[in-house]
Amino acid sequence: MSGIYDVAILGSGPGGLQAAIHSSRKKARVLMLGRIDNSSLYWAHVENYCCQVKISGEEVLRTGREQAENFGTEFRDEDVLTIEPDGSLFSIKLESGDVVKSKTVILATGSSRNKLKVPGEKELLGKGVSYCVDCDAGFYRDEIVAVAGCRSAAAGGAVALTNFASEVHLYCEELDVAEGLRKQLIDTGVHVHEGVKIEEILGETAVTGVKLDDGSTMDVSGVFIELGAKGVLELTAMLGVQLDENMKYIEADKKQRTSVPGVYAAGDICGPPLQMAKAVGEGCVAGIEAATYAKKMEVE
Incomplete structure (x- = not known):
């Protein structure tokens, strides 16, 4: 998997898979990043997609992956930790610690931010509770x-926070990351509490602490909730991609181009309706456009 890719796709849902299929069919070298069960479709059933009466989301995604692989798409079942411009390319760091480079990027990670669903989370959002x-x-x-x-996202975020905070405490039921990232947690001094969950966020006008499910409390000034892969806010903050006026979705034109040349977006990350049919259509366009852009770079 060495060398430079034409298209790197972040996200393993229907938009990303359709983008992979179309960009691979245009003979681009394509890498798809992300875990299939990160897609919200994985746990759903589809009844409103044209020509399908009822099918499980998992089956849709696995079939799409097989199609993309048959056309030449390479897959790495890893989440992305960071992504940044690197000259005319994009440099993408994975949770394993590996870095890959690509001429173009398609953002297809979905839009939802999973909630912790504990008392104090909603009330203290922006007052010490953050999802980014x-x-x-x-x-x-x-x-x-x-x-x-x-x-x-949680482990990588905890490592990043050690550059700012005096102490970083990571709470999780069971840490599920690559060994390289687990080592980073240890090396940077993150306090990892496996088997311990936050059951309440404490504070009146600002976060003052957390209550844990073992009955203890911990004084903290901030709580970062990172229950999945990198989301729209993190990715756009790294790349400088323009969001909509509500800072919730990526703005993309009819060719799925974002405000950053070489960066495309497709699916729920571009806004409602949050439907598979829309994601697939946008993925088709993004895949074709990204592959065309990458091939044009070769000529220039």
Whole structure:
């Protein structure tokens, strides 16, 4: 898997898979990143998609992956930790610690931010509760913070927070990350509490602590909830991609181009309706356009 890819696709849902199929068919070298069960479709059943009466989301995704593989798409079942411009390319760091480079990027990670669903979470949002380490880490210099989550976004976020906070505590039922990222947690001094969950976020006008399911409490100034892969806020913060006026979805034109040349977006990350039919259509366009852009770079 060495060398430079033409198209790197972040997200393993229907939009990303359709993009992979179309860009691979245009003879582009395509890498798809992400875990299939991160897609919200994986746990759903589909009844309103043209020509399908009823089918499980898992079956849709597995079939789509087989199609993309048959056309030459390469897959890595890893989440992305960071992504940044690198000259005319994009440099993408994976949870294993590996770095891959691509001429173009398609963002197809979906839009939802999983909630912890505990008392105090909603009330203290923006007052110490955050869903974006890359956006808000700088507000917690020399403070003690907590991170909730078991996967790469939580672990990677906890590592990043050590550059700002005096102490970082990661709470999770069971850590599920690559060994390279697990080692980073240890090396950077993150306090990992496996088998311990946050059951309440404490504070009146700002976060003052967390109550844990073992009955103890911990004084913290911030709580970062990272229950999945990197979401729209983190990815756009890294790349400088323009969001809509509500800072919730990526703005993309009819060719699925974002405000950053070489970066495309498809699916729920571009806004409602949050439907598979829309994601597939946008993925088709994004895949064709990204492959065309990458091939044009070769000529130039």
